[in-house]
Amino acid sequence: MTASTEASEKIIIDQKEKERFMREAIRQARKAEALDEVPIGCVIVCDGKIIARGYNRRNTDKNTLSHAELNAIRKAAKKLGDWRLEGCTMYVTLEPCQMCAGALVQSRIDEVVIGCMNPKAGCAGSIINLLQMAAFNHQVKITEGILHDECSSMLTEFFRRLRRSQKHTADPGQTSVPEQADARNQSPAQDQSPAQDQSGAPLS
Numbered sequence: 549m550t551a552s553t554e555a556s557e558k559i560i561i562d563q564k565e566k567e568r569f570m571r572e573a574i575r576q577a578r579k580a581e582a583l584d585e586v587p588i589g590c591v592i593v594c595d596g597k598i599i600a601r602g603y604n605r606r607n608t609d610k611n612t613l614s615h616a617e618l619n620a621i622r623k624a625a626k627k628l629g630d631w632r633l634e635g636c637t638m639y640v641t642l643e644p645c646q647m648c649a650g651a652l653v654q655s656r657i658d659e660v661v662i663g664c665m666n667p668k669a670g671c672a673g674s675i676i677n678l679l680q681m682a683a684f685n686h687q688v689k690i691t692e693g694i695l696h697d698e699c700s701s702m703l704t705e706f707f708r709r710l711r712r713s714q715k716h717t718a719d720p721g722q723t724s725v726p727e728q729a730d731a732r733n734q735s736p737a738q739d740q741s742p743a744q745d746q747s748g749a750p751l752s
């Protein structure tokens with residue numbers, strides 16, 4: 549086997565492995581969805597094994613801190629017996645917010661693999677790239693777009709269903725989630741966009 553064939557086979561294997569872990573992150577997101585939470589999920593991988601899982605439970609827990617990433621970071625630290633997640637990789641269905649990106653830097657995690665980006669609230673490159681600020685003492689490798697379409701359509705469909713159910717149940721005059729809102733510009737679950745705050749929907 550030539551070196552270049554070996555290299556391209558390795559890339560294919562890496563890609564397949566990334567997709568396998570992202571699929572598990574999607575499974576976590578579906579748990580959030582089952583609770584009427586915005587579907588966002590993640591897993592943390594160490595030495596090729598999943599050591600922690602998390603999904604968005606913000607409304608369920610009535611807690612700002614209950615984002616998928618923080619829930620998983622807490623579990624991973626407990627499992628490793630260390631707050632440092634060196635040597636670990638997080639697979640997350642949506643680009644992390646400022647709080648989670650900050651926690652990821654603090655955890656000294658090696659890498660974050662992202663399903664789809666979040667232009668309205670993401671802090672791994674969309675609004676700001678907190679994961680790779682040269683001034684901080686730790687930078688996190690970023691890989692984007694693993695199972696992008698599945699991660700993105702899961703959110704788009706969630707918000708479509710939400711708008712539909714609001715149309716059916718809303719009192720006249722009640723503010724509903726705007727038509728133009730979609731997964732990418734709606735800032736799913738993990739921000740404070742006016743659309744969510746006014747809607748009274750299970751997003752905020």
Ligand SMILES: [Zn+2]
Nearest residue numbers: 615645648738
């Ligand atoms: Zn977050």
